[in-house]
Amino acid sequence: MMEMLRERLKNPIVAAVSGFILGLIIGLPILGWWLWPVRWVNAEPRHLRADLKTDYLCMVIDSYIKNQNQVNARARFELLGEDGQALLEGLKPGQCNLSESDINQFRAALQGPVLPLPAVTPGAEQPTTAPKTSGVTIVIVLCLVTLAVGGLLVYLLVFRRQRGGATPSVVSQAREYTRQAEPTDYAAQGQQPPISQFMTTYVLGDDLYDDSFSIDSPAGEFLGECGVGISDTIGVGEPKRVTALEVWLFDKNDYQTVTKVLMTPHAYNDPAIRQRLESKGELIQVEPGQRITLEANTLIMEAHVADLVLGGGALPPESYFERITIELSVWQKQA
Known part of the structure; x- marks a missing residue:
């Protein structure tokens, strides 16, 4: 069986196809799923489960009640996408320790004109937003590595007689x-x-x-x-x-x-x-x-x-x- 396989691999086309399949096996299951699995981080709230979207909305409202930052409140609410308004309508007083007054204040902040922020205590630092990174970058890198390995195998197996020796x-x-x-x-x-x-x-x-x-x-x-x-x-x-x-x-x-x-x-x-x-x-x-x-x-x-x-x-x-x-x-x- 091994002798038969060795002889078949002498055919450049068979060798190239084998190299391509080997590259896929190494790139997808081994590198992409096992050794370096892709982890999605910093996804927007609109991609969360329904219960986690509700938790996120509660945190947005709680932050607004404490800081009265109308601009941040609107920006954070928009990250929920099309589901945001339905989630807000379905939010009941007492849920997430929010009162009816808290929920109404938040609704008013979304609909009313933007008001100036409360005075900031000197020396206090405003929180900064960490730059977003995406798991797409990892996927692109893995794809490029797989293509490079496959290309190298094809070059070595098909054109090996034209190089070096x-x-x-x-x-x-x-x-x-x-x-x-x-x-x-x-x-x-x-x-x-x-x-x-x-x-x-x-x-x-x-x-x-x-x-x-x-x-x-x-x-x-x-x-x-x-x-x-x-x-x-x-x-x-x-x-x-x-x-x-x-x-x-x-x-x-x-x-x-x-x-x-x-x-x-x-x-x-x-x-x-x-x-x-x-x-x-x-x-x-x-x-x-x-x-x-x-x-x-x-x-x-x-x-x-x-x-x-x-x-x-x-x-x-x-x-x-x-x-x-x-x-x-x-x-x-x-x-």
């Missing part, structure tokens, strides 16, 4: 070699044409080389995936010297991915390297023009080494790939 010149070289490679004309050879045919090229310096392709039926049904990626390297320093490549085939109707390891002659004849790579799949010494068959439950793939250049230099001869172009042709098994 491979310079634009190396990538463009690989594309040019792929474009120049001539695909096999199976129909001209009297064979059934494949349902999918791909070409991929590795060039020394593409340290993140990992090409994958979606296999679809003529009707557009998803059947599986295939690809080529780096399996092992030799030596130290940069760029990496790739000594083995994995050619793989994933069949959606199979429980495992079929993998074969293409090795340079030096790697194939090195017992230590062979032992290290045996668990990945069948080991094959690469040769120019060779054709390798990978067979799954409902799919058959032929990997053709269309072009091959091996390197050595300071390392053993034919120990790493300078360049290799591989053609992948896929057929559906006949029922």
Whole structure:
């Protein structure tokens, strides 16, 4: 199951969608609801429950009776919105320790002209209103963080081959070699044409080389995936010297991915390297023009080494790939 998941994530579209879903999971339930839940503070009284609105109205009236500040009374009453007048009409004497006279004075303050405030005792400070903050700010910040994380994941997963590990010149070289490679004309050879045919090229310096392709039926049904990626390297320093490549085939109707390891002659004849790579799949010494068959439950793939250049230099001869172009042709098994 883990192998199947790993192979599926080699598809940039699948990886991008997975990254987006992961960003939503992290941003909404984990960050937004559990770790940093949004708390609404400083909401206006009009958003309170009915009983709390009544309590607020009582406090407004009590404050007016004590301070006779008609301006504040009107401003505070207006914060109740459309429900304010109905709440005032429903307020009964004795409720909240208010007398009928207190309620009538407050009604008169709302309807009458604004009267001057009582004289303020020197030295007394007028209460200041704390600046309002809103929980909306927290929501906006969380949304921005989620978008940033999702964007970063998409960038890393979809465009990772264009950053860091491979310079634009190396990538463009690989594309040019792929474009120049001539695909096999199976129909001209009297064979059934494949349902999918791909070409991929590795060039020394593409340290993140990992090409994958979606296999679809003529009707557009998803059947599986295939690809080529780096399996092992030799030596130290940069760029990496790739000594083995994995050619793989994933069949959606199979429980495992079929993998074969293409090795340079030096790697194939090195017992230590062979032992290290045996668990990945069948080991094959690469040769120019060779054709390798990978067979799954409902799919058959032929990997053709269309072009091959091996390197050595300071390392053993034919120990790493300078360049290799591989053609992948896929057929559906006949029922």
